[in-house]
Amino acid sequence: MSVLHGVRVIELASERIAFAGKLLGDMGADVILLEPVQGEPSRSYPPFVDDQPGDNRSLYFLHYNTSKRSVILDLDTKPGRAAFKKLIATSDILLESEPIDRLSALNLDYDDLIKFQPSLIHVAVTPYGRSEVLSDLPVTDLTLMASAGPPWSCGYDDHSLPPVRGWGQQGYHTGCHYAFMSILTALLHRNGSGQGQFIDISMTAALNVTTEAGTYAWLVSGATVQRQTGRHAAVKPTGESQIRCADGRYVNTGVPPRFPEEFEKLLAWFKQIGLADDFPETVFLEMGATWEGPFDLSKIGEDEAITAIFSAGRQALIMIAQAISAYDFFIGCQNAGLSVGIIYSPEEAFEDEHFKARGFPVEVVHDDLERTVTYPGAPYQLPASPWSISRRAPHLGEHTHEVLAQL
């Protein structure tokens, strides 16, 4: 039995918040997805099972709606509203992304609903928050991200190429992460006080505070970061850290060595591969390996020795990367204590022995497809209250009768 067992969530279906509902459901909450009679539009998003479009074949919908039940309910009808109020009376959380005035126009906003459930936690996730009319304009993951900062920091050294938005609905994800954190915070508060509350979340604000130095370089020192290929956007250009290896795949060379023991191991490996003699700056690696006292990174650019040693470490890593395969570079560097990474495609990571050993891939029985499907698994491992997919994504209205009959 997981930690949110006994917590009932009403989710008014919207692709913007589906992930928050999944985070809740996979930790044991009873998530009831309320859909219009024609179904949530993301039921028809590709990709599809066996590339065949059709009912209950959208892999997009299947992923974002695990551990939920589906009920058809039309809030525009009187019986629909009556059932909704009864449902709220049995619920702990309302999760929605409706147009900002819709629920109040239906007399179903927070102030109305607490008459039926005084300790309700009502979470509204909208593009700009409940008080902004902009929230009712159409948006997509791409346009939200553009407004809120991430693409400004992301792209290439060549600024004639457009800024880049990363794939995977990460803009929606970020709003949903804040929704889930907010709900957990409100539940901890309710446990002690018995009180619920209304929580207003802005998706663009969530992305605005998820841009690291893009934001705080401006807040602190009035400086603007500029995007660079495969590495952090920065106020002053930094050295490249993404290298194409001998097998054509890329690695991220990470933070170059900065401690004597790291220089020592790098030097040993460098010699072992047979590159040390071809590198005029090996002497600086040796200096790094025998450095005494703090190696103060803030003195790069000021202190000549520190600058030369740091730069030699970076150059040595690049030379090694170009001489061997990406995987060998990743394993070799990590064994030398250096934080570097192979740039995997998602499926390559999924197939890596490490994630298999951690039990990341999980099997979900699809009675409807007459097969078992392997899903991405737990983002965190809580042994006393485990994450799990309790059921496959629901068919449209699959649980209408069983849920409404209980009211």
Added chain:
Amino acid sequence: MAGALSHIRICDFTGQLAGAGATKWLAAFGAEVIRIEDPVKEGRWDILRATPPFVDDRRGVDFGGGFNNHNTDKKGITLNLRTDKGKQILTEIIKKSDAVTENFAAGVLEKWGFGYADLKRIKADIVYVSNCGFGHNGPYSSFKTWGPIVQAISGLTFSSGLPGQPPAGWGYSYMDHTGGYYMAMAIMLALLERDNSGRGQWVDLACTDAGLSLNGPALLDWTVNQRPMRQSEGIDSNRSQFAPMAPHGIYPCSGEDEWIAIACRDDQEWLKLTEVMENNQQTSPRTSWCRDYDEMKYRLDHQDELDKKLAGWTRQQEKFSLQEDLRQARIPVGAVQKPQERIDQDPTTAKAGLWPTITHSKMGQVRVDGMPVQFSRTPWQMNHGGPCLGEHTEQVLTELLHKSPDEVAQLKEEGVI
């Protein structure tokens, strides 16, 4: 005013962003977060303590701008855990804490004598959340990471880029922010479990697990359809990965490095877009090339040329006035905002109180990232900057552990604090 988490105390070893970001959330909602740092190395394990940006010419462990941003309203104490007395004091703090949190490399805390078995002996229902790149189990558990490495491993770097180019990655540590979010979730989930059952637990959080879980539909496309994301034609992540939308991209505007994101979800939005083009062009009626693209399927099949033609038009438009025109027409649009534009010129972020000014004991008044949420009953608060090294050592030792000023002075002399 009491916050939602005012009843919670965290014994906090986190740093950087992936850890510190988690306890920043808890502190904003009233939790008492006590950061434990090493006096010998001046807390430099958290490299952000002494790295840019800086508010002025002052440098050192109390002046890192990122550190201040990620550690608002936390207390900071120094404790030398190489000494027995230091370990004793830590034990006393753990006894009075609800959770112990850290994002060291796997096994570091255990080496100091404070692994989960030790923590449980000190306080039976303690919540322990460790956060490291690969977790404490699995073949790579001894490997080290930071944000960009997590992104590289978990597929997120690969899936951000343009065709014919190397991966663009994220340009910042998306997975340090997001790893921090998952850590905050893990801490709160475990505290809720303790409320339910009285049991504590150790949550072994791996940022790469969290990162990999953010590729859901692409992974199902792999497991069900055997379709890999690594394909010879490369990827264009400015295009729509799921719902069919075209045009869907980031297009140039007039001026230097000015861009706008535009998406058309259906034929109606495309028709409205062509009307805006017609109005803005003033020279020609709806151009014949537009008519070729009136059907979504055609637009999807000819995105390269469509993007080129659309860019030819957007290039002549001013970014914010085009955004206004497209908003009026109810077409999904977003100007690519620079930091100064979204922070100082976008009224929506200021109105939401997203950039609170806090007071740092040495830096003075500094703006920081706030929280993008408004709670009606227990709002978040941010008042104080990140703690200077050892700023609250004396306070915590006297107020929480009831040490006398003489004892504190003695500990200082012995190099324990």
